[in-house]
Amino acid sequence: MKFSLEWLKYFLDTEADTAQIAGALNAIGHEVEGIEDPAEKLAGFRVAHVLTARPHPDADKLQVLTVDAGDGNPLQVVCGAPNARAGMKGVLGTAGAVVPANGMVLKKSAIRGQESNGMMCSSRELELGDDHAGIIELPDDAPVGTPFADYHGTSPVFDVAITPNRPDCMGVYGIARDLAAAGLGTLKPLRDDRIEGTFPCPVEIRTDDPEGCPAFYGRVIRGVTNGPSPDWMQARLKAAGQRPISALVDITNYLMLAFGRPAHVYDLAKLTGAVVARRARDGEEVLALNGKTYTLDSSMTVIADDEQVHDIAGIMGGEHSSVTEGTRDVLLEIAYFNPESIGVTGRRLGLASDARTRFERGVDPAWLDGGLDGLTSLILRLCGGEASHVVRAGSPPATPKVIAYDPALTQKLGGVAVEESEQRRILSALDFSVSPDWQVTVPLRRHDVDGAPDIVEEVVRIHGLDKVASVPLPRADGVARPTATPQQQMERRLRRAAAARGLNEAVTWSFLPVAQAEHFATRSAHAEPDEVWVLDNPISEDMKAMRPSLIPGLLAAAKRNADRGAAGSRLFEIGRRYLRSPDGASDERAALAVVLAGEKTPRGWATGKAVKFDAFDAKAEALALLAEAGAPVDKLQIAGEAGDQFHPGQSATLRLGPKVVLARFGALHPATLAAFDVDGPVMAVELFLDAIPAKKGAASFARPHYAPPALQAVTRDFAFLVPADLPAGDLLRSVRGADKVSIADARIFDLFAGAGVPDGKKSLAIEVTLQPGEASFKDADLKAISDKVVAAAAKLGAELRG
Secondary structure, eight states: OEEEHHHHHHHEEOOOOHHHHHHHHHHTTOEEEEEEOHHHHTTTEEEEEEEEEEEOTTOTTOEEEEEEOSSSOOEEEEEOOTTOOTTOEEEEEETTOBOTTTOOBOOOEEETTEEEOEEEOOTTTTTSOSOOSSOOOBOTTOOTTOBHHHHHTOOOEEEEEOOTTOGGGSSHHHHHHHHHHTTSSEEOOOOOOOOOOSSOOSSOEEESOTTTOSEEEEEEEESOOOOOOOHHHHHHHHHTTOOOOOHHHHHHHHHHHHHSOOOEEEEGGGOOSOEEEEEOOTTOEEEBTTSOEEEOOTTSEEEEOSSOEEEETTTEEBSTTOOOTTOOEEEEEEEEOOHHHHHHHHHHHTOOOHHHHHHTTOOOGGGHHHHHHHHHHHHHHHHOOEEOOOEEEEOOOOOOOEEEOOTTHHHHHHSOOOOHHHHHHHHHHTTOEEOTTOEEEOOTTOTTOOSHHHHHHHHHHHHOGGGSOOOOOOOOSSSOOOOSOHHHHHHHHHHHHHHHTTOEEOOOOSEEOHHHHHHTTSOOSSSSOOBOOBOSSOSSGGGOEEOSOSHHHHHHHHHHHHHTTOSEEEEEEEEEEEEEOTTSOEEEEEEEEEEEEEEEEOOOTTTSSOEEOOHHHHHHHHHHHHHHTTOOGGGOEEESOOOTTEEEEEEEEEEETTTEEEEEEEEEOHHHHHHTTOOSOEEEEEEEGGGSOOOSSOOOSSOOOOOOOSSOOEEEEEEEEEETTSOHHHHHHHHHTTOTTTEEEEEEEEEEOSTTSOTTEEEEEEEEEEOOOSSOOOHHHHHHHHHHHHHHHHTTTOEEOO
C-alpha cells in the first residue's frame, strides 16, 4: 500500500521525519518496501519568469525566450509551447536536470542556430499530469528562483507491505493509529460528519442475500456536479498509485485508501426500481468497469435493480450505472459482505481489485454509518447537492469478542516484561477496551485477534520487538543427543553429494497447473495411476494441483534458464511428492529429482561441437546418489517401465527385486518436452527416498576405518558372447557373485557387435579385479576363479569368445 507523508500527517500529529516513520513502521510489523521522494525527480527545476518572447528566426513554431531563473543572470531558452509568452511564470529545467518523463538530461545546446540553456516544462514532462498542450503556467505570485519541488509541495511516498491479517491497516488512518500507539505522535480525531438528510430516500434498498451481504446501507444525493476532484485529493490519490478520474469516483477511492472502506456510487438515472443485494442467476452477465464482461452463477452476490446486475458485490462495479460528467443524482452504497463469499467469487471470475482485497480480508463492520457519513460529507463539500435520509437494510456483525487476559503472558509468551499500565495504554491506543479484571474487548475490525496470545503479540509489537532479549534455549550437560532423524540425515548427505557432483539445488513450488500434474500422474514407475490432488482453494490457476513429481518444477526452471541464454542446466531438488489414490487417500513422500538439460560440455578444439547430456549421464547420477543414500547399489536390477514421461528406449528403473523401485532415470519423452515447451534432449532422474531400505544397526557419524589391502590387486579380462537382448548389468551382477571373497569389482570396458559376432549376439568385455587376502594368488587360484566366472556367465547364456 502506498501513501504520502503529507497524507499520513493529515491523520497523525507528529514531528517525525521520513526515516523515523519508516523505522517505526518496520518495528511494529509493517515492512517498508520502499520510499520514493518526488522532490528528487524535480531537482534542477525552478520557478522562472519569462521576461521576453520573440519568434525564432528560422522556425515558425518556435520562440526564443529570455527567462529569469532567480540568480540575476537571464537565460535564453528556445521553446515550442503555444502558450509561452512574456510576463508568465513557469517551470524551467536548467542544464544537468533530468526530465522525469523520459530520462533526458538537459544540456546547453543550439536549436536551429539559437542557443538554448534548458527547457520550459509541461505537466506531462514532470509527471504531474497528462497535459502536454503547453508549458506549466504558475500564479503571478510564484517566487522566482524557488526550487519547484519546494513550491509544488511534493511529499515522500511510503510503499508498505500490509500482511493479510491486518486489513484494519489497509487505510492510511489505520497506519496512523498504529504509529500513534507506538508513541510516534498523536492520532487526530475524525471530524463529525453526521448528516441526517432532508428528504426520504426515493429508492427502495434491501438485501435478499443476508449470508453474502448481511448489511446494505444507502442514500441518495441529488443535484451534484461531477467535475475534477480538487488538487489536494488528486495529489494523495496519485501518491497511492490511483489515477484521478472524476470527483465522485475519486471520493470513493479516497475513502477506501484513507479508511480501508470500499464504497460505490451509482448514477441514479440509470437505475430502475429497487436496488437489491441478491444472489446472481446462473448465466447472468455484467459488463464491469474494467471493460470486460463476466458470466455469473448462483453462488455469487451481486447488486442489481429490477432490470439487470450493476455490481459484482464487493469486487467491481458495472459500466451500466457508472457516473459521468452529466450525472446529477447519485445513489451511495456502503455494505458489509461476507469475506469468504468475496474470495470465492473473485477467484472463480479471476477478478482482482482493491475492493476485493479489503473485503475478503474483512473490513470494519462497525463503520458502515461512519463510512456513509464520510462519503456523504465529501460529496456535498466537493460536488454540492442535497442528501436524503439513510436506508439501512440488514445489520452487520455487532458482537465483539471478549478475551480473558493475563498481563503476565507478555513475559511468558513474548519474552519481555511490560508494565501493566503500559499494556493498558497500548491496548487502549489500539481501541481495545480493558476492564479492571483484564477482560479485553476486541474492536470488530480486528478479525485477526482470537485469543490471549494475539493480545500478547499486539502488546509486544507496539512495545518493541527489539526489546525482546535473545536467550539461548536450555541445554543439558554433556554431549547433546542428535535431533535429526535418519531421514533428515540422509537428505543432508544427498544434498552435499549432489552439490559436490556439480549439481545446483533448486527450490520449486509444490503446486502445479493441473495439466502438468496430470502429465506426471498418468503412470508412475512405482505404482498404479494416481489421481491428481487438486486444491479446493488454490493460490491461482497455475498452482491448483499438488505435484506428483519433482521433475516438472525442475523442467520449468531449466526452461527459464534456457530462455535467458544458459547453455546448460544441472539442477536437483529434494522435496515431497503428493499422491492421492483412487479411493481418496492422500500421501506425501520424500523424493530427489535431477534434471540435466542443454550442453554437458561446451564446444572445444577437440570435438568442434558441444557435448549433450545422455541417458548414461542420468544413470551415473542415479547410482551415485543412491549409493550416498545407503542403497545396496551392487544388488540393484535395471528394468524398463520408467513411465510414460520417459523415452521408452532411453530410460530405465533401478529396483530391488521386481516390485521395489528405488529410482527411474533416462531421457524424457518428446511428448513430455513438448508439453512443457522445452527443447531437448533433457535427462531426468527421480529417486524415491521412501523406498530405500533403512540401514540395520545404530547410525554413526564416523566413517569406517580405512584399512588398505596389504597385497596388490590383480585384473583379468574376459570377453563373452551373450544374447543381444541381455542387459549388461545382469552379466556384471552374475560375475561379481561368482566369488564374493576374491572378486573386488567388475566393469564393462567394451561392447561390440558386427563382423565376427554371430547374428543375435553381442560381445561384452569385462575387467574383473581380484583382491588377494592373506597370500598372493597362484596360477591355480587364478584358474579356479576364472572357471567360476565363466560358469556364472554361462548360466545367462554367455560363452567365452574365441
